[in-house]
Amino acid sequence: MWCQKCVVKEHRKHHFHRIQKWNGTFFEKVSLKDLGLRRQLGHKFGETCLRPEPCFNDEFWVLDISGLHNLAIDFCGCGRGDQRHIVQLLRASLWPSTVTQPQSAATFRLLDFYEILAYESKVSIFEVYQTLVRLTNNTGLNLPNDRYHPFVRMVHEWLHLHMLVRAGRGHEEGGVAATKEGDLAVLCPPCPHPGINMDPDWKRTPADRWYRHAKFVSIDANFRLKRKTVSSHRVDPGLGKGWAYFVEETKYKTFLNLHQNEREPKSNCSRHDAVNLSSAKPNRGHAASGVGKIMCARHEMNLPNSVGDLQYGERYCNMDYMFYQSLNTSGKVQAYVVSYDIACQWSKKLQSRMTAMDEDFFLFKEGMTTKYLVPKFHLPAHVMACRSQYLFNYTQGVGRTDGEGIERGWNEINPLATSTREMGPGTRRDIIDAHFGDHNWRKTTSLGKIIQERMFVAGLDMAEHVIDFNHLNATLPQVKVQEWTKEIEEWEMDSKKPNPFAELADGPTQATIRRELAEAETDDILAGKDFALDDNVSPAKLIATGIDLEAEQRSVKVEASKVWDHSRDRQMSKLQFNINTLHRKIDGWTKHQQLYCPGTERLRTNSINESNRLVPLQPYDFPLWLPSQIQEQLPVSDRLRRIEFRLREGQAHDSLNELRRQLQVRFQLISFKDKNSRGQGSNAQARNMIEKVQRRIDNAVATYKAAFAALVSLSMLLQEHGWKEKLKELRPGDVRAISQGDVGESEGGRTLSWIWKTDSVPVSALNGEDDGAYQMQQTKVEWSKVRARAKRFTEEVDLIANEMMRTVRYFASMALKWKNRGSFKGSSNSNEPLFEASLAYAEKTSAMFQALGSRCIEEWKDLPAHINRMEQIIANPDIALPGEFDKSSASKARAKAQRREARRQPSMEEIDE
Structure with missing residues (x-):
């Protein structure tokens, strides 16, 4: 309780405190301005201005974290300070709303707070402003003057200025005016940037190691980031002119106008929406239907000049221009891996389209290596021919890249859609640019x-898969190994050669059926007969994901059966991580299931209660209640039953094909062990390989039995019986190799298991006339896949090792660059205080980059020893310690958990192709 005079005196430095005055009955809010406090600008605290100039109408509003404040501001007019009002405000840490006669300002701390809050939560400017208003007065009475539009302008300027400052434009010749396209983008440190972080001799890299200095880029479009027809480029051109991530608008629109009448060629692959809807107009009232983007595929960082608005759908001309600009701005290397969900169609005439744009475009020059691939999750929606030609797993030099990073990146930016769609074109681009820049910066600081x-x-996986490959190699005739190696290398050079990974299949595969269901849904959508009850989960996706969850339950249950009370902590932690992940997936799936099958939650609860368990039911035992399990307990749509029937039929054929192949591989391994393995070490290695194959056999058997049981249940309800001609009940005696008889059968009376009596098995193999050729063909397919896994993980270690070196070089290069910038005086040459501040900022930024590099070196100091250890174990597997290859180590479990969290269950959230 202070008197009015003391309150004013004590608050000469605290202008944003909330004051309440006792009116005789209760406390009521009162402003410091009403109590007589005036703030003098342009002078040190305590100095008296000889000629104070009150602000216009003596009305000045300041936005602060604590709310909106009506202050009495006096500018200096006596000449001892800077006469410009905006300079006086800036020196008081207040950002003016205009450059002439400002009537409002925001504190630096509010703008800093909003910037980080927006980056982390994607909260809109309007929501923050409304929060400030309610902090000021939450009754709706005596509301402060509206300062929303000035606040939008101040935030816009603040974010743009920070991008300029952090890019060092104030420390470069020509300053802001000399900024070029892409200069404000935060580069990806591990990616190759010539002249910044690459070895001087990088061009002399051996031809078989081309991937070490390759750039991996992903292409995709996002149709959530729409923009309504608000304002125009003339009224709101924006502050950046292609300086960061968006392409320069004027040149972009000029290019699109030249191609506005073009139509994409008809797809000879699946009917992808990206192609079919490329000419679809945006919703009425929208100027942009979304955005397209090019992104680093390995580190998920946005590339300079890689983003542009889409006027219609995902047209080639839009994506071509962004691809061209991003590659030109990002620095040219000699090898590129390009990931795009329609790469099979988009890449066909890319060279002619690019050369028409720029006949000297470097991507197609002699000595360049470019590979076009389809992201792993999207590939099953393509026709069979694409699944081998555009597959990451079988492509040389790509390591363990999946190409789906750009999809995960959209999850972070999509919450901005609701606020940016109402913005003018320039403001929207600048705001999204700022968020993309923050995404890159957060990635940069966490790279270590x-x-x-x-x-x-990758080191653990490399050792495990290379050892598996070496063991398998040792069991095979070396003549065959050399022959198969030559075939696979020829296929890698020319995909038109016979595919060594191709399997002989009988009946429809699950992937084929999923593609057909997706295409059927597309037909329904175009015909206006969409039966989906959720935008993200269609009926086919619901059932397909449920079947996948069922398979994951079996896998986790097997893993749990191997854990006991005295298991290693690492093994138990891995199991718990997998159980937790499974639990979250089931929870998410059952929420969508309730839309299509109401009442399943009650069935699930009743079955759990009836079990009378003394311990809680584990997620791998949760009843999922798919249509085949519900039968007639609840009314279920025949549409859902038929979808599951088709998917189960594909699942049965897939598991049967896998079972046959693994049985032949096991037979080959056992035969080799009996003939050649001598000694404890050799026999132990052989037994380990056989045990791994046996686990795959057991899994295939369990999967087939689950599919068969579902088919039996569904066929009675749907009156489907044709499937029984090829699929039968699988008994223990049926699970044997093609040349093995049943228990008790002699060679003369040996019978053939029914699993081999299919169209995919040649008659000569059934009659024993092919001299093991079919068995060798099955072994060849498995050998090719094991080799591919070993190669990809070996490449992954090599890729990461080069990325580590480039990251350290990048931070060192940036530290030196900022160190040199400290000596640049620019326009502040005659202003010593400004030069001192400029020098301090440059030194601080240089020290920051140096510290980031040092932290990376510290965090990576044990990795060389780890990789050396793995290489020693590969050379001599007998020296491996117990548990050394336990993939449940804390680091691996944490990494997998983080990757799963980053994906946010893409199988449930991504829209069907």
Whole structure:
């Protein structure tokens, strides 16, 4: 309780405190301005201005974290300070709303707070402003003057200024005016940037190691980031002119106008929406239907000049221009891996389209290596021919890249859609640019931990898969190994050669059926007969994901059966991680299931209660209640039953094909062990290989039995019986190799298991006339896949090792660059205080980059020893310690958990192709 005079005196430095005055009955709010406090600008605290100039109408509003404040501001007019009002405000840490006669300002701390809050939560400017208003007065009475539009302008300027400052434009010749396209983008440190972070002799890299200095880029479009027809480029051109991530608008629109009448060629692959709807107009009242983007595929960082608005759908001309600009701005290397969900169609005439744009475009020059691939999750929606030609797993030099990073990146930016769609074109581009820049910066500061975990995991996987491959190689005739190696290398050079990974299949595969269901849904959508009850989960996706969850339950249950009370902590932690992940997936799936099958939650609860368990039911025992399990307990749509029937039929054929192949591989391994393995070490290695194959056999058997049981249940309800001609009940005696008889059968009376009596098995093999050719063909397919896994993980270790070196070089290069910038005086040459501040900022930024590099070196110091250890074990597997290949190590479990969290269950959230 202070008197009015003391309140004013004590608050000469605290202008944003809330004051309440006792009116005789209760406390009521009162402003410091009403109590007589005036703030003098342009002078040190305590100095008296000889000629104070009150602000216009003596009305000045300041936005602060604590709310909106009506202050009495006096500018200096006596000449001892800077006469410009905006300079006086800036020196008081107040950002003016205009450059002439400002009537409002925001505190630096509010703008800093909003910037980080928006980056983390994607909260809109309007929501923050409304929060400030309610902090000021939450009754709706005596509301402060509206300062929303000035606040939008101040935030816009603040974000743009920070991008300029952090890019060092104030420390470069020509300053802001000399900024070029892409200059404000935060580069990806591990990616190759010539002249910044690459070895001087990088062009002399051996031809078979081309991937070490390759750039991996992903292409995709996002149709959530729409923009309504608000304002125009003339009224709101924006502050950046292609300086960061968006392409320069004027040149972009000029290019599109030249191609506005073009139509994409008809697809000879699946009917992808990206192609079919490329000419579809945006919703009425929208100027942009979404955005397209090019992104680093390995580190999920946005590339300079890689983003542009889409006027219609995902047209080639839009994506071509962004691809061209991003590659030109990002620095040219000699090898590129391009990931795009329609790469099979988009890449066909890319060279002619690019050369028409720029006949000297470097991508197609002699000596360049470019590979076009389809992201792993999207590939099953393509026709069979694409699944081998555009597959990451079988492509040389790509390591363990999945190409789906750009899809995960959209999850972070999509919450901005609701606020940016109402903005003018320039403001929207600048705001999204700022958010993309923050995404890149957060990735940059966390690279040490990310790469550390990737390398640790890749080293373990490399050792495991290379040892598996070496063991399998040792069981095969070396003549065959050399023959198969030559075939696979020829196929890698020319995909038109016979595919060594191709399997003989009988009946429809699950992937084929999923593609057909997706195409049927597309037909329904175009015909206006869409039966989906959720925008993200269609009926086919619901059932397909449920079947996948059922398979994951079996896998986790097998893993749980191997854990006991005295298991290692690492093994138990891995199991718990997998159980938790499974639990979250089931929870998410059952929420969508309730839309299509109401009442399943009650069935699930009743079955759990009836079990009378003394311990809680584990997620791998949760009843999922798919249509085949519900039968007639609840009314279920025949549409859902038929979808599951088709998917189960494909699942049965897939598991049967896998079972046959693994049985032949097991037979080959056992035969080799009996003939050649001598000694404890050799026999132990052989037994380990046989045990791994046996686990795959057991899994295939369990999967087939689950599919068969579902088919039996559904066929009675749907009156489907044709499937029984090829699929039968699988008994223990049926699970044997093609040349093995049943128990008790002699060679003369040996019978053939029904699993081999299918169209995919040649008659000569059934009659024993092919001299093991079919068995060898099955073994060849498995050998090719094991080899591919070993190669990809070996490449992954090599790729990460080069990324580590480039990251350290990048930070060192940036530290030196900022160190040199400290000596640049620019326009502040005659202003010593400004030069001192400029020098301090440059030194601080240089020290920051140096510290980031030092932290990476510290976090990676144990990785060389780890990789050396893995290489020693590959050379001599007998020296491996118990548990050394336990993939449940803390680092691997944490890395997998983080990757799963980053994906946010893409199988449930991504829209069907």
